[in-house]
Amino acid sequence: MTKRPQWDEYRHYLEICEIWSTIVPEKAASHSKPLYVQRDMLWIATSSSVWSQQLSFQSYSLLKQLNHRLSASPLQKLRFSPAQWHDSQRHQQSSSLERKQSFFSYTEAISPKGNSPRTPEAAFQRWTDAIAHHLNGLPLCPQCHCPTPSIELERWSKCYLCITQHWQTKSLSNLE
Secondary structure, eight states: OTTSGGGHHHHHHHHHHHHHHHHSOHHHHHTEEEEEEETTEEEEEESSHHHHHHHHHTHHHHHHHHHHHOSSSOOOEEEEESTTHHHHHHTSOOOHHHHHHOTTTHHHHHSOTTOOOSSHHHHHHHHHHHHHHHHHTSOBOTTTOOBOOHHHHHHHSSOHHHHHHHHHHHHHHHHO
């Protein structure tokens, strides 16, 4: 089935995926992932705009190395963007520990597959249930006693709202 001409770009993409981690430095490989090939242009997701810029500075060299190793037609251009990084990461397996630590993963545990709400009220109720379920297991902020992701408590010893208020108060007192 993949021998058909319609699959050329996909076969090209698979070949690039095999080569990618060998031509970019190890750290850059962990912050970038080829997404697809379209009209001899390779689209690459990056974990941040900083990595997009860093890799775009190296694009000529990367393109040259890729084309040297590709058996198919050469690529004309590389495009780096952080826009689809999270979408590309969904396809990779993540450990249950990482999923528990993710602040926005609570909807995965609550939303039933293929059972979308029929009314806006039902959708809102399902969303509030998901939020409540997620917040139920979080530690409390020592200042405002609201549920807070542990990563915020580790970083600032309080929730992001309390630390923001602290910073704003501190900057206002410096102005006086």
